[in-house]
Amino acid sequence: MRQILMIWARPLALRPMTAIGIAFLLLIVVFAAASPWIAPYSPNEIDPVNRLLPPGGAHLLGTDHFGRDTFSRLVYGSRLALLIGVGVVTFALASGVPIGILSALYPTLGKVLMRMVDVLMSFPSLLLALGLIVILGQGVFNAILAIGLIYLTTTARIVYGVALRLKAEPYVEAARSAGAGPWWIITRHILPNMISPLLVQASFVFAFAQLGAASLDFLGLGAPPEIPSWGNMLAESRIYITRASWLLIWPGLMIVLTAFSLNLVGDALRDRMDPRFRKMVGK
Secondary structure, eight states: HHHHHHHHHHHHHOOOHHHHHHHHOOOOOHEEEEEHHSSSSSSTOOOGGGGTTOOOOBBTOOOOOOOHHHHHHHHHHHHHEEEEEEEEHHHHHHHHHHHHHHHOOOHHHHHHHHHHHHHHEEEOOHHHHHHHHHHOOSHHHHHHHHHHEEEEEEHHHHHHHHHHHHTSSSHHHHHHHHHHHHHHHHHITTTTGGGHHHHHHHHHHHHHHHHHHHHHHHOOSSSSSSSOOOOOHHHGGGGTTTTTHHHHHHHHHHHHHHHHHHHHHHHHHHHHHHHHHHHHHOO
């Protein structure tokens, strides 16, 4: 066990920024799990007398235009950030992996599925998400579907390329010659060898899902206004940029730092799992 921990800790020792990113992500998880105990106020508690207070005193990060505590809303906003991130990653993997594998194993079917993926990838990601939200309607679940469909395409493309390479490996050809069926080949040979690239892809999808969700919230097409989210906080505070600029700083920092931390973790996973990068950081 100690040797395994040392192997995985080596990239962190060589890249301290990755350790900082992991620590920040753990902080977000703690915020989401213990929001009622960490937040000093209810996220929707209105106090017009104390509206637009600067950071300090009873309100650590100040208050917004309704007098709601900014720190409490940031803490509760981490719940939606994790929900959307996990939802988008789950949707992208659950749909993109089967599409990519089936397209690689069955070329005729792959021509149809990959052309559909290419059509979706030809649209700008935000424009595609906006179109889907207009069709499906506003809501957290619909936002997850809209953002997940965007990253379904990239996931399917990555899985398709990896599956094409794996199905040409000698051990897969040997299994097929021995009479192994498609299900056996997929579950015993292809999927186990995809875990590494899928973990890396999941970390990057999680990061970009935060940016996509914040964009939809900012445009008023994501989470409903009554749900505390970092994107909603940005949207509500933009008209007070000259009077209370701190209202924009805190949710903006949370979005940027979360996405940045997830990218750092993704880079570390790639360095640890990809043999081409593993030589750079040592075995």
